[in-house]
Amino acid sequence: MKIEQIYTGCLAQGAYYITSGNEAAIIDPLRETQPYMERLERDKVSLKYIFETHFHADFVSGHLDLSNKTGAEIIYGPNAVADFRHISATDGQEFALGNVRIKVLHTPGHTMESTTFLLIDENGKEHAIFSGDTLFIGDVGRPDLAQRAASMTKEQLAATLFHSLRDKIMILPDDVIVYPAHGAGSACGKNMSKETVSTIGEQKKLNYALRADMTESEFVKEVTDGLLPPPAYFGMNVAMNKSGIASFESVFNNGMRKIDADEFEAVTKETGALILDTRPNEIFYKGFIPQSINIGINGDFAPWVGALIADVNQPVILVIERGFEEETVTRLSRVGFDNIIGYINGGFEVWKKAGYDFDTIDRITAAAFAEKVKIGEDEVIDVRKESEYESEHLEEAYSKPLAYINDWVKDINLEKHFYLHCAGGYRSMIAASILQARGYHNFTEIEGGFNAIANTALPKTDFICQSKVLKTI
Structure with a gap:
C-alpha cells in the first residue's frame, strides 16, 4: 500500500493517490489529469475508483475526465446528486482496493453530502482518514457554504457537523492519520494550520473544534463566528462539479490560442473579453494595456481571479510573461474559467513596440x-x-x-x-x-x-x- 499526498500550494488543496496491489484510487483530484495518468503508468496500476469527499466549491474537479480516460467509478457519499454517472455510496459501505478497503463515513455539516473516507489496511487496521472539508488540521469546514442548497441555516449545518465529528471521527483510534482536503490559505475554513497531515490524537489536543468538553451550542458559536463572505465564484464551481463540463484538454487548447497585437482590439470588442495581465506587479506598473487587471501568476492567482472576477463565464484574454502560458491557462481552468480566448503573442512588449497606447500606475x-x-x-x-x-x-x-x-x-x-x-x-x-x-x-x-x-x-x-x-x- 502506498499513499501520496499531491498538494497544490496555490489552491492550498490536497489530492490523494493510493495504490494497493495492481489497483489505484484517487481522492479529490484537480482538473488536469495528466499528473495522475503519469503516476498510473509509472506504477503499472489501473485506476479503480475516484473518490470525491463532496461537491467542491473552490476548484473544479478532474473526476469526469479521469473516469472517461480510465473507466474508474466515481464515488460520492450519501445525498450526492449529479448529472453524470456515479455511485452515491451508503454510510458504512466499503470498497475493496487491492489488499485494502476504503470505508464510507458520512460526515455531513460542511455540506450534506460531505463524506470522510476511512482507509483500512491489509491487516484490517484503521490506518487513515481522508476528511475532505469536514476536518482540517487545526480547524473544521465552514458550515455556511451549502446552507441555501440544503435549506438549512449555517447554525443547523454546524450542529450537524458537531455530531459528525463526534460520532464518526473522534471515536477512531488516536493514531489514525488525518489527510484533509485543504491547508492554510484556503477559504473553506478560517483557522487552518500550515501542516497538511496530522493524527486524530493530535487534533483532539490541538484543534479548538474537537475539545472533549465542548457542548453543541459552544461548537456552533465558535465555528460560525467570524466567517467572512465566501468568494463569489464558489457557487459556480459547485454547479460545475455537479454537471458535465468541458474536458480540460479542450479548455487548455482554446486558452493557448495566440492573438496578434493587431487583432487584439477586434477580438476584445467581439468577445467582450476582460484583459487579465498576469505579470509580476514590479513589472506591470511600468506599462500595461489600458483596462487590464493585474493578478500576478506568482501569488494566490486563481483564488483572487475567482474572488474578483467572480463570473467564471467571463471571456478572458491574457497578457503573460513568456514561459508562463501553460501554467496560467491551467490554473485558471482549475477554478472554472473555461472561456479563455487566448493570449497576446509576445506579450506586452509586442503591444508596446507596435506603437499602441499603454497606461502606467503611479x-x-x-x-x-x-x-x-x-x-x-x-x-x-x-x-x-x-x-x-x-x-x-x-x-x-x-x-x-x-x-x-x-x-x-x-x-x-x-x-x-x-x-x-x-x-x-x-x-x-x-x-x-x-x-x-x-x-x-x-x-x-x-x-x-x-x-x-x-x-x-x-x-x-x-x-x-x-x-x-x-x-x-
Whole structure:
C-alpha cells in the first residue's frame, strides 16, 4: 500500500493517490489529469475508483475526465446528486482496493453530502482518514457554504457537523492519520494550520473544534463566528462539479490560442473579453494595456481571479510573461474559467513596440511615501485582510480589504488624492489596476507595502476595537 499526498500550494488543496496491489484510487483530484495518468503508468496500476469527499466549491474537479480516460467509478457519499454517472455510496459501505478497503463515513455539516473516507489496511487496521472539508488540521469546514442548497441555516449545518465529528471521527483510534482536503490559505475554513497531515490524537489536543468538553451550542458559536463572505465564484464551481463540463484538454487548447497585437482590439470588442495581465506587479506598473487587471501568476492567482472576477463565464484574454502560458491557462481552468480566448503573442512588449497606447500606475517607494505623506490629512487605504490590519497598521489608515473592493470602490472621491498599500505590493497592485480600469487615477500605490512602511519612522498602531469606516475619499 502506498499513499501520496499531491498538494497544490496555490489552491492550498490536497489530492490523494493510493495504490494497493495492481489497483489505484484517487481522492479529490484537480482538473488536469495528466499528473495522475503519469503516476498510473509509472506504477503499472489501473485506476479503480475516484473518490470525491463532496461537491467542491473552490476548484473544479478532474473526476469526469479521469473516469472517461480510465473507466474508474466515481464515488460520492450519501445525498450526492449529479448529472453524470456515479455511485452515491451508503454510510458504512466499503470498497475493496487491492489488499485494502476504503470505508464510507458520512460526515455531513460542511455540506450534506460531505463524506470522510476511512482507509483500512491489509491487516484490517484503521490506518487513515481522508476528511475532505469536514476536518482540517487545526480547524473544521465552514458550515455556511451549502446552507441555501440544503435549506438549512449555517447554525443547523454546524450542529450537524458537531455530531459528525463526534460520532464518526473522534471515536477512531488516536493514531489514525488525518489527510484533509485543504491547508492554510484556503477559504473553506478560517483557522487552518500550515501542516497538511496530522493524527486524530493530535487534533483532539490541538484543534479548538474537537475539545472533549465542548457542548453543541459552544461548537456552533465558535465555528460560525467570524466567517467572512465566501468568494463569489464558489457557487459556480459547485454547479460545475455537479454537471458535465468541458474536458480540460479542450479548455487548455482554446486558452493557448495566440492573438496578434493587431487583432487584439477586434477580438476584445467581439468577445467582450476582460484583459487579465498576469505579470509580476514590479513589472506591470511600468506599462500595461489600458483596462487590464493585474493578478500576478506568482501569488494566490486563481483564488483572487475567482474572488474578483467572480463570473467564471467571463471571456478572458491574457497578457503573460513568456514561459508562463501553460501554467496560467491551467490554473485558471482549475477554478472554472473555461472561456479563455487566448493570449497576446509576445506579450506586452509586442503591444508596446507596435506603437499602441499603454497606461502606467503611479507607484513610489515606502521611503518616498514617508517623506510625502501627512498623517491625519492624507487618505491612506490599507487593502490587507482585517486581521492583518488589526495586528498592526499605519496610524489613520483606513481598512478596506481587497476582497471587498467592489463594495467600497463607490465611496471613493474622484477629486481627492489617496495612497494605497497592502503587505508587499501584490494585492495593492490588483486594487490599483481595478481602480484605474474604472476611471480612478487619483492615487499612488506604495511599493513593498506595509512590510516596507514598517521600516520607516511613520507612526503605527496595533489592534483597535473598530476599524475606521471610509465614507468618502
